[in-house]
Each structure stands twice: as structure tokens, then as C-alpha cells.
Amino acid sequence: MKDRIATVIKNRPCAEGIWSMTLAFDDLEEIKGAQFLDIKLPDRSKVLRRPFCICDFDKDAKTADVCYAVVGEGTKVLTEVKEGDKLNVLLPLGNGYSPKGKRIMLVGGGMGSAVLPAVITANPDKEFFVYLGFANAGKVVLEKEISAKGATVTVATDDGSYGKKGFVTSYAREAVDTVKPDEIFVCGPEVMYKAVRKSFEGCGVPVYVSLEQRMGCGIGACLVCNCKVKRADGEGYVRVCKDGPVFLLDEVVL
């Protein structure tokens, strides 16, 4: 973990309201899947950094990719960053996801899909079965990038305008019996975790999720990004930035 100066070598739209940014560094330490980075915005009225999952990375080229939806003032500022600009970026942050099993099912919901490429890159010895869900065809991202890594990819859209029609979690659940994954990793909105908890209950495979919360320091000191978990010693708050963002779905209080 270090605060580094990054050079923006790419920053352009890749889908409807979604941008893709590539950051180049002078040095880059080992990155795990589902870790995140924290960008200082080039706007002094914004005192908080913006955390994004590390979408993908290249150890040799010393680059990291960010795939972000333009939803608020901070991400709007980010779209104004030009190629060649420098940004302060803190990384890698968070516990990350390092699967222990061999066959891994990855499920992405909307922008949650942006976590998945790095999980595959960081774990070249595993076999991945990927299920991506989006609202509609215009929002589909990263299908090609993930396929290029040799993973089997199934895409579903809520309105059926691309790929299969309906919620991706249903297709992923159906596939559990044939794919026989050792672990399942899901990243998406909280409502998706609620659906997954219900439908995957009793499937006998551990399900991991990556949580999101508004953050302050990003390094575990300020305690603003907490989420509630239920563990052997009872219910309590843990830090999404430092203790997470990846947790066993069973222990997360939704």
C-alpha cells in the first residue's frame, strides 16, 4: 500500500455512462483480485478520495485499469481528466479475494462486473466460469475482456436486449449443478446479494461477496465505511476498506 503518482494513459467511455481509465505507475506491488484503489480528484473542493475496484492490472506494464460509471460529481470530474495527466492514487487497498478452490464461479451485477477481470488475472491457475448481468445492452461492459482471458462467459440483461433475458443470478444458480464450482464470488448491488442469499441457500458452495460503502480514509483509520457482520462473537461493525471489501455472504448482515 502506497500513495503513488499515476499517469493517465487512457480515459474514455466504454458503454452508456461508463468510462474506462488506465493508470500507469513507476512501480506496482503485488495485486490481489478484488482489491481497490483510491483516487485523489483534481478538484480541491472535493476533500475525499474516490475508491474504485482495480478492474484489471498488468504486472509487467505496471498499469491498473478502472472501469467507472459516471454517477456523481466526483466521477464527473474524473471524466475531465486527460490522457497524460497525473493523479495521486493510493493502492492496493483492501483484503482482496484469493480463491482456494480450483473451479471458481464469478457473478457480476452491473458495475460489480468491473471487479472480475483482476480476479482472473491474479489467479492464472484457476478455472473461471463467469456470469454477467446488466440492465440492458447499452450497459454491457467487459464481456470481451473477460472472454479473452479464457473464461467461459454468460451474459444476461434484465430486458433481454442482449444475451439471455432476466436476472443473471438465476442463470448462475441453474449452472451450479453442472459447473460444480468450489467457490462462488459475487459482486453487485446489495439487492443482488439479498437475491443470491435466497436462491443459493443450500447449494453447498461458499459464496463470497465484495461490499461497497462510502469511504473516508480508505486505509482503516476513520471507521466511516463500516458494514455489519455476524460472526462467532456476535454482530458487529467491520471496516469495508481494511477488513473487506470481500466477505463470506453468510456473515454479512444485509
Place this chain on the structure above:
Amino acid sequence: MSNLKVNIAGVEFKNPIITASGTFGFGKEYSEFYPLSALGGICTKGLTLRKREGNPPPRVAETYGGMLNSVGLQNPGIEHYLAEDDKRLAKEDVVVIANIAGSTLEDYIAIAERINDSHADMVELNISCPNVKQGGMAFGVLPKNVEEVTRAVKNVCKKPVITKLSPNVSCIADNARAAEAGGADAVSLINTLSGMAVNYKTRRPVLANNNGGLSGPCVKPVALKMVWECYNAVKIPIIGLGGITSYTDVLEFMICGARAVQVGTANFTDPTAAYDIAKDLEKYVSENDIDINDLVGTLILN
């Protein structure tokens, strides 16, 4: 000859930069970025007698030039601090200020007694947290309560006591006087300003707790004025805080009467903020060959 050392209630700080309570945990995370010994002091997360879970998330909302927080004094409790953090911090060459909070007068007395067993150099009395329902700020509003809780803690605490003042009051100078009358060795100000952020789409406050405490550069003018008012009201040293992001901000606070300062929200923007400010201040003092203490309270009114 240039000098950066300051002295507050007999405690020497190698420079006037202290990290503000609640923004710096117990120093562990930031010590991965720089040696804590580069700072004058660190102020711990607010400690209570028993572990506190704090408020539900979201606990933070960015605002123009600042942020609101509603952590609600989440902390592992004083016993955990004594067992886990106290010894580690004692090894660091930096002044450690234990920030303590309570819900009742008895709480404050009990935790002040307990902190006597720590290696902390000083105690900061948190009577101005806007995010907890009981206590906290309730002790920080009326001068008589400020005086009462300060005196109660001073009666049992063997360490120098800093009373941290709330800006959400009718006259902060009266509260500074009350703290001094209660025996405080110093006052620190300002704690956060009470505020709200609203989402027009949902028509709801952004924070789960509805209200929060405003901090960051947007509060600096309020803080500077209050430091100046308190400087003119009391003889005990003042520690100034509120929106400090650079060494020039530090100079402004000291000119308004602060003997030392605390850096808070800036730690989130830049994890090395407090370190950078200390280094820049050192450079300024050495280049201009000044004793930083000579600046305190030198404001020239128009």
C-alpha cells in the same frame, strides 16, 4: 534562532502539528506511510469506558470543501486500548493525547481514572461530539456543564487535561473561560459544526444518522475567528483546528492565538498530509529564522 518546539501544559512537542481525534485511529494505519515521530503529537480516536458500535452507515457525506461524519464514537473501549495500543504508542517518539468521552459525569470520572494507568502524555476531554445521543455534546453546550465536567476530570486525572470545545454554542469564549475555571490545562477548538447533507431525489438526508459533524477547509474561517475569540478570553494555551491543509493554514491559526494545531480531514485527502505540513512548516521556520512561538496571538486587527 529558528525554533519549531512548542510547550503545552509542561509537555514539549517537537513541532506544533498534532493529528485530530477520530481521523487517525490509534496511529497504526498512518505509521505505514511515515514515522509518527515526525509529528508533534497524535490524538487518539475518542475512547469510552465500554466498546461502542457507533452509528449505522452511511457515516460520511462529502460537501463542498468539506465533509460530514456521523461515526458516533465507535471505539474498542478503554481496556482494549490499554491492552493493545497503549504500549505500542508509548514506544513512538511522539506526544500521545488520549481523547476520552462519556455519557454521564460518572463515565468521565471513571475513564479519566483509568487513563492514569496509560502511557498517554495528555488527555483531551471530548465534550463536543455531535454524533451521540447522550453526553458528548450535552456537556459541551452550557458553560456551567463545561466547567463541571472539566473539574470532575481534573480532580482525578494525573495528566494534563485539554478540554475540546464545540462550535455549536452561543459563545465559545464563555465555554473556554468555563474550561479554564474548571482547571483545564488547555483548550482545543473547534470540534465539528453540526450539519446535514440531503439527497433531493430520495428527499432523505445522506447520513443514516440524519445529522453529522462538518469538517474540512470549509470550516476554517469559523475556526480562526473562534480561536481568536478564545485567545482573548483565556490564559491557558489553545490548540486550534478546523480545515487545516497546509503550513500557511497553521501559521494563520497560530497568529490567531493557537499554540499548536490539529490536522484532521486533510489526512483523508492525503495520507501524508500531517507529515507534509510538519515538513513544510519546518522549512518555513528555518528559512525565515523565526521561533514559531513568537507568532502566537500576533493578529493585527484592522
